[in-house]
Amino acid sequence: MAELKTKKTNASVTAFLNKVKNEKRRADSFAVLELMKSITKEEPKMWGSSIVGFGSYHYVYASGREGDWMVTGFSPRAQNLTLYIMTGFDRYETLMKKLGKYKTGKSCLYISKLEDVDQSVLKALIQASVLHMKKRH
Numbered sequence: 001m002a003e004l005k006t007k008k009t010n011a012s013v014t015a016f017l018n019k020v021k022n023e024k025r026r027a028d029s030f031a032v033l034e035l036m037k038s039i040t041k042e043e044p045k046m047w048g049s050s051i052v053g054f055g056s057y058h059y060v061y062a063s064g065r066e067g068d069w070m071v072t073g074f075s076p077r078a079q080n081l082t083l084y085i086m087t088g089f090d091r092y093e094t095l096m097k098k099l100g101k102y103k104t105g106k107s108c109l110y111i112s113k114l115e116d117v118d119q120s121v122l123k124a125l126i127q128a129s130v131l132h133m134k135k136r137h
Helices: 013-018 023-040 090-099 119-136
Strands: 045-047 051-054 057-060 066-069 072-076 081-085 108-111
Touching: 013 023, 013 045, 013 051, 023 051, 023 072, 023 081, 023 119, 072 119, 081 119, 090 119
Parallel strands: none
Antiparallel strands: 045 051, 051 072, 057 066, 072 081, 081 108
């Protein structure tokens, strides 16, 4: 069975974020860092070389594959700021309608810049997801 490539590391989160070339994306990243720290009450950790994660949980799939993953996190990608909402978005339909301008993947929230979304709604979304993940694990 293939091992998960993205694992928690001891690399510096601040050093990583300071290397983000796009000034706006860097500023938004530091804002999301503070938001997630205040919600999770956890210290951020690098997961792999490009993801900032908070907390962790152990999962086991029906296939037998298992591993550890972050409760929430983000990555300042070239195209957008990617936030990891591990519960997905189906249960948050009301919040998503109020969030603003974004795109989603299975558990990824893609934002061009923070001012495109309502900050209080974003906070509520992250809080709800983190709470749900902590109850489950």
